[in-house]
Amino acid sequence: MKKIIINIAVFAMVVAVIVILLLSFGSDKGAKYVYKNNTEHKIIEIKPKEYQCSECNMDIKDLDYIAELVTQNGNTYFFDDIGCVVLWLKNHSPKIAKLMTKTLDTHTWIPVEKAWYSRTAHSPMGYGFAPCLKKREGFVSYEEMKLLMLQGKNLHDPFVKKQLLSH
């Protein structure tokens, strides 16, 4: 009798473990990083927190700073900060069809090379770079921004921060 009760308890527990695992698998939406099959290479408009940044894994909440990279095969990657684009491209070499960013001043999409970058903005990752359509004093080009980012000369560096924000 005791053995039967133990067997029933073991069976119930195994079933419960399997059910919990299946429920978890079923409800797992997972992190969303890539929009696939964008073969027309369009800009994908997303909602806040709908996708995560491919570099830093953070939710993309502030759509003013968003950047999108569309590859030749239609994969679209999202970034919450232009600094993340630079860091991601350091370790990845996709065949890029389109690399666009939203501008902070006009809220329009433009290619990253055409934007001018402020160095002291409150960007989501705190690097300070914010893309703008119109050039202003102290703004840098994409190539300069890329170099500064790779050299670590952004607002994460206390010396750079002091230098830039003391003006």
Added chain:
Amino acid sequence: MNEIVMNNEVIVYLLSETLLYILLFIASIVTVGVLKKWNFNHFTTEQFTLENRSYLVMTIILFAIVLKIILLPYFVYTINALSDLVPGAMCGAGVIKANAYGNPLLLIKIVILFLSGLWLSINHLDLKAKCYPYMKMKSWFFLFIFLLMSAEFLLDILYFTHIETTKPVSCCSVIFGQTAGVNSLPFGLDIPKLLTLFYLLFGLIVLTILSDMAWLSMVASLLFGVVAYYAVVYFFGTYIYALPTHKCPFCMLQDHYWYVGYAVWGLLLLGIFFTLDNALISSLFHRKTERVKKISLLLLGLFVLLCSSYVVVYYLKNGVLL
């Protein structure tokens, strides 16, 4: 010379590992010789010499393996001690991730711990019998473990010689911290489901051990190992640190937390090991393992009690949960 390699703990650790590796290397060469000529049915002087030699070698292996098992917590202690030297590291989590060799090294050490423990059990069975029935099996098994130990020794050297003291590493809050939107738990679990699984699997292990369901207890204990790791890091750990945002498997090994991490991880690893050991020995060798059963139940019971008590004590003290 790298500042890390000149650290006292690292010198002691690497020297001990080197000495043990040399001993095991000699033992492995002798084991190959014994394996080639071993035949227990031969009543020759050569066989008699081989039996004596194998006894000596097995004693050396036993000694080296026991010391290697003791060296695992010392390795963890060393990693924690290095967090003072590596910029950015607040505990062992940053140090272990200081280069690409850290995590594979820790993993291979745990695998070797389990396999070595199993070897000790087979050796114990072999020595208890009169005719060395598992001699060949345990020798081949030792040679396999020795291969892993060679990889471990290589990783040990590569790891400690490649830790840079000028390059900042991430601290545990970055490595294990909650990244918004990303679920850090496996199988898409959330905390309530993780905890339900934790206690369910513990109950399942207890029942399967008591009712001699060897294979089921083995599967349950392996799954429990994974679930318990995440439960400690992402739930029970926050009560150990009394901070809901602090999620780290290494900080609890420090003196601020009374080194409780050694008890937590030690009880979990040994509990799972003895459950697996009990399952394998009873199903493969058909031996009664009542003592091992009791030990595994005691260790896992203490582990669950220790983890749960942190939550209960916190609730009783503060009247709320984290």
